[in-house]
Amino acid sequence: MIPPCPRCRRDAPRRFTVRGFDVHRCARCDLEFVWPTPSPEALASVYTSGYFEGGGAGYADYFTREREQVARKSHARLAALRELGVTRGRLFDLGCAAGYFLGHARAAGFTVAGAEPSPEALAAMDPSLRAAVVPSLDALADEARFEVITAWDVLEHLPDPDAALRALRARLTPDGVLAVVIPVIGSTTTRLAPGRWDQYKPPEHLWFWSARAMRALLADHGLVVVREDVAWRRPSRFIDPDGTARSPVVRLARALDALGHRALAAVAGPRVVTDSVAFYARVGPP
């Protein structure tokens, strides 16, 4: 059976299978999704103890190795908000993990809150931040509203990102900004060798959007993208993409691969080498 695209209801045939999961693609709106959607039990088991430090699904060592990287990303994202004129107010981070971004946002002058279901991440959180973190979006007080809502590398994990965006949009003040980072499809890897793209990792990731599909999804919720930044770009795409090989031959091939992709990006546009994008959106005209 061919499932309908959850967004536009057109047929979405299977495109490929990865890790035993079928990825379907809507020809009309560029949306790709895992189907059937894994059970809530299967999804819950991904995030049990070990997700942030296990080295299997999730992160090898989020609490130490990722921390510096999160700091760099946080500063870039807070700078982007500043350039949009957003420097103060209430900020809510969905999927805040151990609260590293929240810490940077608080230091930058925001009043912060977050949602994070992982007990492991909560245990690693600065206690002064933990008081402002709820286990899920549903646990927020009815009246809670925010000038900034962020969801960094979160939407692709959720069983129903459309419902999550609806809930987030309802929490945004009229002049608020919603910022999300997602892995984007459209690069040469996702087109030519999808099995090799590290972001096709069900059941952890369930949804895959092109930049166009994400703009359309945000527009469905009355949000207009006002800024897009490349969040992550892998230099070499086909040869040793993680850059771990020691062999001089592989390293040379890797350099040539990276060079080829830089040349291709110059001709075909930067999206052929873009893996992940930060979108900043404002409430648009009705």
Ligand SMILES: [Zn+2]
């Ligand atoms: Zn569709």
